Amino acid sequence: MGKNSKEMIINAAISLFNTRGYSGTSIRDIAGIADVNPANIAYYFQNKQGLLEYCFTSFFEQYISEIEKGFSFLEEGAEACLKKIASNLLFFQCKNIHLTRLILREMSLDSQVVREIMSTYYLKEKYLIQTVLEKGEEWGEFRRHSHDYMVIQLKGMLTMPFLNSHYITEVLHVFPHERYFANKYLNEIYAWIEGCLCVIGKENKIPALL
Amino acid sequence: MGKNSKEMIINAAISLFNTRGYSGTSIRDIAGIADVNPANIAYYFQNKQGLLEYCFTSFFEQYISEIEKGFSFLEEGAEACLKKIASNLLFFQCKNIHLTRLILREMSLDSQVVREIMSTYYLKEKYLIQTVLEKGEEWGEFRRHSHDYMVIQLKGMLTMPFLNSHYITEVLHVFPHERYFANKYLNEIYAWIEGCLCVIGKENKIPALL
DNA sequence: GGGTTCCTTTATCTTTTTATAGACATTTTC
DNA sequence: GAAAATGTCTATAAAAAGATAAAGGAACCC
Numbered sequence: 001m002g003k004n005s006k007e008m009i010i011n012a013a014i015s016l017f018n019t020r021g022y023s024g025t026s027i028r029d030i031a032g033i034a035d036v037n038p039a040n041i042a043y044y045f046q047n048k049q050g051l052l053e054y055c056f057t058s059f060f061e062q063y064i065s066e067i068e069k070g071f072s073f074l075e076e077g078a079e080a081c082l083k084k085i086a087s088n089l090l091f092f093q094c095k096n097i098h099l100t101r102l103i104l105r106e107m108s109l110d111s112q113v114v115r116e117i118m119s120t121y122y123l124k125e126k127y128l129i130q131t132v133l134e135k136g137e138e139w140g141e142f143r144r145h146s147h148d149y150m151v152i153q154l155k156g157m158l159t160m161p162f163l164n165s166h167y168i169t170e171v172l173h174v175f176p177h178e179r180y181f182a183n184k185y186l187n188e189i190y191a192w193i194e195g196c197l198c199v200i201g202k203e204n205k206i207p208a209l210l
Numbered sequence: 211m212g213k214n215s216k217e218m219i220i221n222a223a224i225s226l227f228n229t230r231g232y233s234g235t236s237i238r239d240i241a242g243i244a245d246v247n248p249a250n251i252a253y254y255f256q257n258k259q260g261l262l263e264y265c266f267t268s269f270f271e272q273y274i275s276e277i278e279k280g281f282s283f284l285e286e287g288a289e290a291c292l293k294k295i296a297s298n299l300l301f302f303q304c305k306n307i308h309l310t311r312l313i314l315r316e317m318s319l320d321s322q323v324v325r326e327i328m329s330t331y332y333l334k335e336k337y338l339i340q341t342v343l344e345k346g347e348e349w350g351e352f353r354r355h356s357h358d359y360m361v362i363q364l365k366g367m368l369t370m371p372f373l374n375s376h377y378i379t380e381v382l383h384v385f386p387h388e389r390y391f392a393n394k395y396l397n398e399i400y401a402w403i404e405g406c407l408c409v410i411g412k413e414n415k416i417p418a419l420l
Numbered sequence: 421g422g423g424t425t426c427c428t429t430t431a432t433c434t435t436t437t438t439a440t441a442g443a444c445a446t447t448t449t450c
Numbered sequence: 451g452a453a454a455a456t457g458t459c460t461a462t463a464a465a466a467a468g469a470t471a472a473a474g475g476a477a478c479c480c
Binding site for chain 1: 436437438439440
């Protein structure tokens with residue numbers, strides 16, 4: 001079992017950072033859960049911050065890749081492309097709910113790492129989504145509207161179930177980790193794209209019922 | 211200057227909890243910013259957790275009160291009522307962006323306090339909003355739709371600019387603390403209510419008397 | 421003025437936390 | 451199988467954190 005101890009550390013870290021927050025978690029806690037000597041964390045990740053940064057880049061590399069995969073469908077229309085991006089991101093986040101939650105939470109703090117992520121990944125994300133919105137207007141698919149505020153709403157919908165997963169499960173009894181949540185919620189996002197973003201004239205698909 | 215030292219502690223705590231998180235902030239840090247002896251924090255709030263709990267209840271008492279104020283407009287129609295609630299909450303949160311951000315962040319952790327808030331304030335919130343949605347359907351104002359998912363979207367929109375205030379300001383260059391943000395963003399929320407929640411060709415039948 | 425209450429300070433104890441040095445073990449490579 | 455690389459452990463240094471006891475002082479009430 002020597003080989004996978006790095007992986008054990010990562011999993012334990014994601015789990016604990018998720019439930020207690022980064023600052024609320026000690027290296028000892030992580031080592032305890034991972035069943036590993038605390039000094040090993042320093043060996044693999046230099047220090048606690050290194051472990052967090054590993055989580056960050058691991059998350060955002062995949063995150064931006066999901067956006068790019070969706071973006072490549074731009075030829076097929078802006079609406080289809082935006083839906084593809086939204087669906088990719090949603091499924092990716094559903095597959096990694098714990099990591100997603102901890103990342104989104106830590107991104108709300110003031111730190112060097114956060115600023116770096118902003119100026120790399122989020123800037124790129126903004127560029128890609130904005131391009132889709134611009135093309136959508138150009139092609140007459142989308143209404144003319146403030147891109148910033150559309151991005152706020154879209155990202156709001158994509159992040160809400162993960163940041164507030166307690167609320168979602170305990171108050172609403174909706175479970176983001178279950179398979180059918182993603183499908184159903186995706187329909188809501190599609191409905192928003194169609195209802196609030198697309199031009200009115202199109203045939204308004206009423207979101208599927210369940 | 212003896213009297214306001216409690217207030218100084220609270221302000222320092224909100225500021226530091228906001229930027230560094232609760233666990234990332236030490237009592238000494240707070241005392242330093244508040245220009246107060248560290249032992250005074252224990253005097254006023256028993257311990258660090260007590261200080262956090264003070265922030266929580268202070269926030270949620272006002273929060274739920276804003277919802278109730280809006281809810282009292284239900285007689286004037288569900289749409290108008292929901293808009294009133296949304297607008298109250300948005301303005302309240304804009305007025306307290308730091309407190310709002312730290313509360314929303316801490317609510318994403320696993321803790322006793324969080325569970326208590328869930329089962330009191332958030333349950334009440336859910337009841338009130340759900341009632342508005344039900345009445346809206348009954349009166350033919352709202353489409354029939356999953357209440358839970360509508361609540362998710364509404365709350366997503368109401369919380370996004372605060373939890374992601376870094377993103378909003380640094381990537382989108384939109385400033386939630388500025389006066390005109392709230393007005394503009396409120397219009398987006400109204401557009402969502404009208405576009406995604408209300409019936410398409412709505413003839414507003416205002417509830418007679420009940 | 422004596423006493424009470426409220427607030428502040430000093431000083432310190434205890435625990436927790438991160439980090440590291442160096443020994444020990446295991447695996448790989450030649 | 452020896453040497454090198456890789457991984458793990460013990461032990462501990464050093465700092466930081468939370469908490470508290472007890473003294474000091476100011477304001478107030480009678």
